[in-house]
Amino acid sequence: MDNDLFENLRLELRRGTLIVAVLARLRTEQYGYSLRKSLVDNNLQIDENTLYPLLRRLETQGLLASEWREEDKRTKRFYRLSPAGETVLARLLQEHQSMNAALDCILRGNPAAPESQTPHEEERTNAII
C-alpha cells in the first residue's frame, strides 16, 4: 500500500520533469530509441510506453516536429523541437528553476519565498478541460 502510494506520487512528480527533459533533449534531432537511450544515459529512466505517446502528444500540440527518414538502412522517425516548442521550453525551464528555488527555500526553512508563480484562473480552467 505504501509502495503504491509512493509510486503514484513519484509518477506525479516525474510527469512534468519528463516533458521538460524530452523537450530539452530534442533541441538536437533524435529518433525515439536514441532519445530514450540518451535520457537513460543521463539517469532519467523512461518507459517506451510513456515516451512514444508523449512524443506524439507533444507533436500534436505543436511543440515538436517529426519526419520519417532513412538511416542505417532503416526508416526512423526523427523528432526535433519546433519554434513553438523552443519558446515553451524556455518558459518551462524558467518555471522549473523557480520551483526548485522555492523548494530549496522551503527545505531550508527560509520563509522568504521567491516570487509567486501561481497559475492564473484561466490556466487552471484549461488544465481541467
Add this chain to the structure above:
Amino acid sequence: MPSSDLLSRYLQAIGFWLPRATKHDILAEISEDLHSQIDDRAAGLGRLLNDAEIAAVLKQRGRPFVVAGTFLPQRQLIGPVLFPIYLFVLKIVTLCYLLPWFLVWIGCVAFGRGYLVRHSGSELQGLSTLWILFWTLFGVITFIFAILDRTSNRAKLISDWDPRKLPKMKPEQARRMAKDIAGIVFGVLGIVWLLAIPRYPFLILGGGVFFIKFAPVWRTAYPWFFLICGAGIAENIVGLLRNMPAWVRPVIKLAGTSLSLWIVFTLLRAHTWFVAQAGGNPHWVLIVNSIAFFALSCNSIILLIVFIVQAWKLSKWNSPASRIPLVRNA
C-alpha cells in the same frame, strides 16, 4: 523466420486496438523501436536473439492492448467538471427513490410475504424488479450526463459565475429557534391528542371506529407514547436553552428514538392491533391489521436507520473539525 513472426503477431495484436487513421504510423514507430532494441541486444550478445529472448523483449514492452492504450487519447464518460453534479444526482435518486423502495421490499419480505407473493409473484421477483429499476436509472442518468459532458460549454461552466450570486446564508439561529418552538408546540398538542384518544378513538381510527377497536396491546404501549412526546419536548427545550452542554440534545434525541424503536418492536410482536366491534365485519379487521402490519414494519426499519444515523452523529459531535468556525469575523 520465427522471430519476425513473433514480432508481426505482436504488432498485429497492438494494431487491433488502434484507430485506423494512425494505426500504421504508430505500428511503424513501435516496430522500429523494437527492432532497435533487438539489434542492440544482439550486438551485445554477438549473435541473433532466439525466440525466447525476443519474447522477453515483447513481454517487457507490455500487453498489446495496454501498449495500444497508451497511444489513445484519455477518454472519460463524464469529466471532472460535471462529475460532482452527476454523483449528487445519483445520490438523490438513490436516497429519495431507490432506498424507500428497497425498504418497502425488506418490510414486505420480513413481515408481509403474502402481500409480496400476491403482487409480484415472489420475493426474488420483487428484488429483480428493483434491480432492473436501479440499473435503468443509473444508465439513463449516466447517459444524460455523458451527453451533457460532450455538448456543454465547460469553459463557460467553470468561469462564468459570480460569488455574489451564491445563495444567501440561512439565519441559522432564528431557524433553529423557530424549529424548537414549533417542536414544543406540536409536542404539547401531541400529548393533548394522546390524552383524548381513549375517550375519542375516532381521532385515530376515523370512520373505522364503527367496526373496529384497539387491541389490548395498545394499553401496554399507551403510557410510553407520553414519554416519547416528553422526550421530544425536552429535546426542543434544551435547544432553546443556552449554556447547555452540547451532548445533551443528541443524547435525548437518541434516547427518544431508542424508546420509539422498542415500542414499535413490542407492537410488531403482537400480530393483532385491531379487533372487530360487536357485529363488525372480520374481513375489514383483517385488511386494517394488514395495513397496520405494513406500516409498523416500515416504521421499524426507518427508525432503525434513524437510530444508526443519530448514534453515528453522536459519536462525531465533539470532533475537532466540528469546533472550528468556518468563517471568522473580520
